[in-house]
Amino acid sequence: MTALPATAPSAVVPSGPRPKRVAASRIVLYGILLVAALYYLLPLYVMVTTSLKGLPEIRLGNIFAPPLEVTFEPWVKAWTSACTGLTCKGLSPGFWNSVKITIPSTVLSVLIAAVNGYALVNWRFRGSEFFFTALIFGSFIPYQVMVYPLVLVTASLGIFGTLQAVILIHTIFGMPILTLLFRNYFASLPPELFKAARVDGAGFWRIFFQIMLPMSLPILAVAIILQVTGIWNDFLFGVIFAGTQNYPMTVQLNNIVNSTQGVREYNVNMAATILTGLVPLAVYFVSGRLFVRGIAAGAVKG
């Protein structure tokens, strides 16, 4: 401060007394945020440390203590040999089932929703707005209301208890939010673009694939993130529609942890829990802003 040339006092004086007061309230502000952050981080910390401890160490009864002796055995067991009630093959079959469910469901639901959004914005037909509104309202109906008739529908299609059934169900219930997302996105594009393409003689599908899709990469990413995490985390549809052989990871995880037979292996349980959360967490940390944009875009304007 003293080094400042005397010609610039006016620039220094007004900012004199304020910083101190600001600093005091800033400490309180950061204090509260720090406490909140700790509350959010604590379970993650407990999960990780527990999964790296041996059972005897866990029985010492301090969930906050870092592991004295780090062991990866619970992780190996969770992946390969933990018992889900019926079999003892660990979580790996569930992982692969979840992959087999998530990828086709995501591709299918995103594609259909993109076409929906495009048709709703650029190719309105009689009743299109009505169906869109009905779709959005339908997304609020509790799944429990529609689940049993859907069991009957999938059974009559001969796919109940298969991967196809879960994929169909995810495609159906992903449609409202994704359609909304794409509709809002396409509506934000200049309508002249579509008109120009029509004057150029391009039809429905050509405009979609050559003009619209190349322009929707950001929203495609948002939709994919939304679907991958949503479908991976699903429990209800997996347990009802997939059939025992195809249980997704969440269902198998719950079976491992909440199966009541034998000794409870908390370290294995926590390792299994982290393993199940790993895919959505990875998606979340890698995509960051897009994830936030996805949930905000879906919610802020309906």
Added chain:
Amino acid sequence: MAETSIDAAAAPPPSRFLYNLFRRNLSAKVAATPMVATVLVVFVGCTLWTVYYSFTNSRALPTGDFVGFAQYERLFAARRWNVSVRNLLLFGVLSLVLSMTIGFLLAVLMDQKIRLENTLRTIFLYPFALSAIVTGLVWQWIMNPTLGLQTTLRNLGWESFTFDWITNTDMVIYALVIADLWHKTGFVTVLMLAGLRSIDDEIWKAARVDGIPTWRTYLSIVLPMMRGVIITTLVIVGSAIVRLYDLVVALTDGGPGIASEVPAKYVINYMFSGGNLGQALAGSTIMLAAVLVFLIPWAIIEFRPKKER
């Protein structure tokens, strides 16, 4: 001119009308079939099916024996259903009020041009990326009375510390609230923050020029301006509460006893293992009615101002 002579014949012939009705935008109509089918078959068809069969005597399989409101009478007489409804009401009020309040306050704190905003947001939001099953299992372990937080603090010297909520019939519902808040408050915070950021900077400048204190600006100017975001968040959080299922299955599985049962679980249990479909369908119809209580006022608020404009 030659044109004029065929002028009369140039009105669109009837086939043109048919063409417009069916063939025009045909691709769009074909492309929209999945949407139309979803609305008609699933949202309308399946819902009506459920409502209809909730008035029948269906047991393991749906039957057409009409019994009027008998299923509903049994439902409201059932202790497990009543416990479920009471639990959901308590859970719902707490979860809604706390997540909205804490979410908004955290958003306001994060709106103070703080450092590490992105890091903090990442921390607050990561639980939302996890499944409710994962959430339930983590908190089940932390709240484990024999080896979890309770024992840890007692071993550290706080002998009288008691935290046995997940095994305590009276407290178990609060355990659910704690896990649930951890899971979704970050989501509310992010939405509220987006709402705060959407408010024009000049509003803040005007309020400062007028000498209105910051807290007052938030309360009297910003909060009313965020009406849209708040209502939408309320609707999303509210309809998610009615569906509450996964978290309960993972954290307590309805226990101890039936102390943490919820309607969604009641419905699924009776539907697939209780062999009492009629009860399940009646229960889910009540859930539908509960959602409509949220949805209809929202729809009225959302769609009315658009007409005025």
Added chain:
Amino acid sequence: MASVSIRDLAVRFGAVTVLQKLRLDIAEGEFIVLLGPSGCGKSTLLNAVAGLLDVSEGQVWIGGKNVTWEEPKDRGIGMVFQSYALYPSMSVRKNLSFGLRVAGLPKAEVEHRVARAAKILQIEPLLDRRPSQLSGGQRQRVAIGRALVRDVDVFLFDEPLSNLDAKLRTELRVEIKRLHQELGSTMIYVTHDQIEALTLADRVAVMSGGLIQQLATPKEIYRRPVNRFVAGFVGSPSMNFVEGRLSTTGGGVALEVGEGARVPLDGYVFATPPQDGRPATLGVRPEQLTLAAVEGGSRLPVVFNLVESMGADSLAWGRIAGALASMRVEPEEEVPTGRPVEIFFHPEHASLFDAKTGERL
């Protein structure tokens, strides 16, 4: 080259009527400008000609063929949009050739046409760039090029210059005029900018309320507006209006303004015989007013209160019989302000409207 004929065209969106039974015949090679305030229906009319919306009634004919129900691509039209509407994911070359490729033209032909259009518009160096790498003026050239390559008979322009700054706007305006002279194509051009309309058009259609108010050459529109709307809309600053009452008594026709002031209208050519006592509005453009007395001119009482310098000339603002009025004067001219003076005009250059219907008298 093709003529365009719009016959009793009506467009309605639900209960809202945007175009009301509109008729317009455009000759081959003619440059027509649709001019009007926003919401007058001019863009709707253009979109209807392009086939981008469903008309409720009436027909569109292009080149002697009823195209009312044809797809846009089959109408022989090219269109240039205000927002350029270049496909962002394609290079300039791909943008230009997209329509030709859709139509399945042979590769050599596509290349030939793109090269020719690029040459005419001087955008050859830009062919491999993306639209995002171009300036606004360059983008609009590419957009014009996209219409050009299609070898169309009719060009449709939807406010093509509105997004450009003033300097570029003038440049491209000249370019479009040159293009019209070179190609000789029929052009329909929508704008709300009267300078564009008056400089470009062979004929201007002034629109309001979904109807064409006047269809005439720019000169005619400016000098003999058919109603008060056209008179007020075209010209900047706006035409001055003085309310009064016609008087045929006392030798010759005159307008009685305020308390007994008589403004003689000798030399004005009436479209309908003047009726005594009829409420009427006199319209005089700012440059038709002079401070100095003119031979055979009429006088108007005015109080000036402000002089704006515009560079090349100045505008004197004041009130005539209570209504705001302006007069164009030379920059060095002294304008007396703050006191009543008289200014002069030739009634034969002025306009007279029925005060009730707004129609020219």
